[in-house]
Amino acid sequence: AQSVTQPDIHITVSEGASLELRCNYSYGATPYLFWYVQSPGQGLQLLLKYFSGDTLVQGIKGFEAEFKRSQSSFNLRKPSVHWSDAAEYFCAVGAESGGGADGLTFGKGTHLIIQP
Amino acid sequence: NAGVTQTPKFRVLKTGQSMTLLCAQDMNHEYMYWYRQDPGMGLRLIHYSVGEGTTAKGEVPDGYNVSRLKKQNFLLGLESAAPSQTSVYFCASRGDSRNQPQHFGDGTRLSIL
Numbered sequence: 001a002q003s004v005t006q007p008d009i010h011i012t013v014s015e016g017a018s019l020e021l022r023c024n025y026s027y028g029a030t031p032y033l034f035w036y037v038q039s040p041g042q043g044l045q046l047l048l049k050y051f052s053g054d055t056l057v058q059g060i061k062g063f064e065a066e067f068k069r070s071q072s073s074f075n076l077r078k079p080s081v082h083w084s085d086a087a088e089y090f091c092a093v094g095a096e097s098g099g100g101a102d103g104l105t106f107g108k109g110t111h112l113i114i115q116p
Numbered sequence: 117n118a119g120v121t122q123t124p125k126f127r128v129l130k131t132g133q134s135m136t137l138l139c140a141q142d143m144n145h146e147y148m149y150w151y152r153q154d155p156g157m158g159l160r161l162i163h164y165s166v167g168e169g170t171t172a173k174g175e176v177p178d179g180y181n182v183s184r185l186k187k188q189n190f191l192l193g194l195e196s197a198a199p200s201q202t203s204v205y206f207c208a209s210r211g212d213s214r215n216q217p218q219h220f221g222d223g224t225r226l227s228i229l
Binding site: 036045049051108 | 157222
């Protein structure tokens with residue numbers, strides 16, 4: 001069965017500093033990987049996705065992520081964070097069976113705090 | 117651009133009561149999902165549907181039932197609510213291709229007293 005690990009429960013970053021959120025996955029086949037962001041009281045918004053091809057993917061709001069098969073990682077990065085980036089971030093992998101129909105497996109999330 | 121709409125947004129129930137959460141999508145998506153989100157647990161899949169008239173169990177299906185009578189609607193039912201079902205419930209939908217992302221609703225916050 002697939003699994004996703006986000007090692008950092010909380011991360012605090014100063015506004016304007018760079019950011020990296022870690023994600024490690026366990027998956028038997030070619031993974032389909034996603035990063036979602038959730039603001040308080042809101043649903044999940046897709047930041048970016050990886051399916052195949054270029055291992056560095058660009059997303060919305062200035063985010064990017066790099067897929068590293070050898071490390072089973074899909075870390076999210078942003079060169080300069082803004083106060084509005086404070087939110088919960090979830091990494092997810094596409095499910096293995098049923099042609100991928102049976103949902104996503106999510107990590108437990110990383111809570112990002114931005115210091116002024 | 118409605119996307120995925122969940123009703124209600126908030127609800128408080130007493131133990132043993134029943135209720136139905138409604139999810140509606142206007143994107144003509146085949147696949148629909150119900151997740152629950154609990155603090156420190158991320159999102160966990162309850163049930164899903166790969167098309168009208170079909171449903172299947174996810175990771176945490178016990179205590180829930182679902183129905184997909186119309187393509188655009190996916191209903192989640194609690195027959196006898198328990199405090200352990202206090203959670204935030206999210207519905208999502210996805211197009212035909214596996215590499216398409218899931219689109220999420222804004223959630224239903226449910227408290228069982």
